[in-house]
Amino acid sequence: MFMREHNRLVDGLSKVNPHWNDEQLYHNGRRILSAILQQITYGEFLPRIIGRDFLNRFGLTLLPNGYHNGYDSQCSSTVYNEFAAAVFRFGHSLLKPHFERLDRNYRPVEEPLTLRTAFFNSDMLFTPLALDNIVRGISTQSVETLDHAITEEVTNHLLEDIKKPFSGMDLISLNLQRARDHGIQPYNEYRRVCNLTKAKKNVDDIDLFSGGIPETPVHGGLIGPTFACIIGMQYETSDPFIRFSEQQLAEIRKITLAKVLCENSDSIDTIQRQVMDLPDSFLNPRIPCSSMPSIDLTQWRERGNSCVVNNRVLAIGRADRISPCVNCICTFEGIRCQSLRINDCNELFSSHSRQDILNDSVCKVQCAFSFGHNMRSQQSRRISTIFGFSQ
Numbered sequence: 001m002f003m004r005e006h007n008r009l010v011d012g013l014s015k016v017n018p019h020w021n022d023e024q025l026y027h028n029g030r031r032i033l034s035a036i037l038q039q040i041t042y043g044e045f046l047p048r049i050i051g052r053d054f055l056n057r058f059g060l061t062l063l064p065n066g067y068h069n070g071y072d073s074q075c076s077s078t079v080y081n082e083f084a085a086a087v088f089r090f091g092h093s094l095l096k097p098h099f100e101r102l103d104r105n106y107r108p109v110e111e112p113l114t115l116r117t118a119f120f121n122s123d124m125l126f127t128p129l130a131l132d133n134i135v136r137g138i139s140t141q142s143v144e145t146l147d148h149a150i151t152e153e154v155t156n157h158l159l160e161d162i163k164k165p166f167s168g169m170d171l172i173s174l175n176l177q178r179a180r181d182h183g184i185q186p187y188n189e190y191r192r193v194c195n196l197t198k199a200k201k202n203v204d205d206i207d208l209f210s211g212g213i214p215e216t217p218v219h220g221g222l223i224g225p226t227f228a229c230i231i232g233m234q235y236e237t238s239d240p241f242i243r244f245s246e247q248q249l250a251e252i253r254k255i256t257l258a259k260v261l262c263e264n265s266d267s268i269d270t271i272q273r274q275v276m277d278l279p280d281s282f283l284n285p286r287i288p289c290s291s292m293p294s295i296d297l298t299q300w301r302e303r304g305n306s307c308v309v310n311n312r313v314l315a316i317g318r319a320d321r322i323s324p325c326v327n328c329i330c331t332f333e334g335i336r337c338q339s340l341r342i343n344d345c346n347e348l349f350s351s352h353s354r355q356d357i358l359n360d361s362v363c364k365v366q367c368a369f370s371f372g373h374n375m376r377s378q379q380s381r382r383i384s385t386i387f388g389f390s391q
């Protein structure tokens with residue numbers, strides 16, 4: 001689906017910028033696709049997995065507008081060993097033994113497809129509407145409960161050669177073995193790292209995967225506190241950094257997974273807006289794809305030789321501080337602005353006027369405390385003048 005989305009974006013970009021070569025089209029399509037994936041991951045997926053409390057604790061909540069200023073170029077954004085070899089494999093416990101296949105009207109069209117018949121059977125996807133039927137099915141099926149009960153399709157029949165009995169593997173054994181290969185520490189070590197109490201006294205030989213899976217889910221989430229903590233840490237360090245203009249960001253913020261599925265299928269006409277939740281005629285009804293907003297790629301149209309921002313003209317390639325806490329650069333795709341990290345609010349007060357700082361929400365967010373303090377000391381100075389005391 002996301003490969004199709006990439007190619008769809010590239011087609012759209014080539015219409016908006018017919019002079020771009022393949023390389024420009026590819027990289028710009030890729031950048032937009034990465035941002036869409038991040039929008040879906042942080043906006044739709046993570047809240048359902050780790051819940052709002054953990055999302056806030058690790059600063060992973062998406063802003064409705066403006067720029068996020070937490071990016072740290074010194075921070076390595078690589079994937080934690082624990083995350084890949086154990087924690088993020090929690091999804092293996094959610095697998096259903098089969099995919100439902102539903103027609104345009106969401107009625108079963110074929111037998112459900114068991115995982116063991118789907119392994120090594122990618123030709124099946126070339127049958128007309130096969131993918132659409134599966135997408136309609138998985139958007140309508142619930143997941144399994146997150147616990148130690150895991151479908152035999154992956155514990156006995158993983159990547160099975162259908163012609164060879166007992167050729168299937170066990171995914172959970174692979175998970176445990178892989179984590180041990182990678183030197184992942186016992187479960188209780190991670191409880192300690194996450195400031196949680198030890199699970200059981202004197203039991204330190206529980207694998208991270210086995211210990212984390214049956215934990216009671218965190219409030220509003222699907223997984224327990226140890227996994228939520230490690231996933232939170234992972235996404236905190238994977239802080240995305242892609243430069244877009246405000247207008248381009250507004251386009252990306254419109255996109256949902258439901259819309260991506262609509263745009264890239266041949267026959268999905270209706271789907272629920274919150275596609276990661278089950279459809280519900282009242283709370284999450286299936287709605288026409290056409291009623292969901294789509295990305296307007298004209299925001300990526302390459303402009304002339306300059307950009308105008310805050311009544312200032314910037315030549316292509318030039319950067320300027322357009323307000324006390326925002327720096328902008330003029331690029332071929334338009335103006336791109338970035339919030340500045342303010343380390344010393346007092347210095348800001350001495351170098352910019354009070355009104356300029358007040359008008360800049362980025363300054364206000366970062367220096368609200370010092371600002372209040374500064375205001376109070378100005379007020380107390382005013383009062384002392386009124387009463388005739390010397391300052």
Ligand code: HEM
Nearest residue numbers: 083084085088089090091092095115154158171174175178
């Ligand atoms: C039908 C569905 C799935 C199948 C058949 C499957 C199968 C596999 C297999 C065979 C591996 C490699 C195991 C090893 O040798 O170490 C793997 C790794 C992994 N799986 Fe799954 N998986 C499925 C769904 C999921 C889901 C839903 C998630 C998470 C939400 C997930 C997360 C992971 C992760 C994080 C890895 C490690 C990747 C890496 O280190 O590169 N998988 N999976």
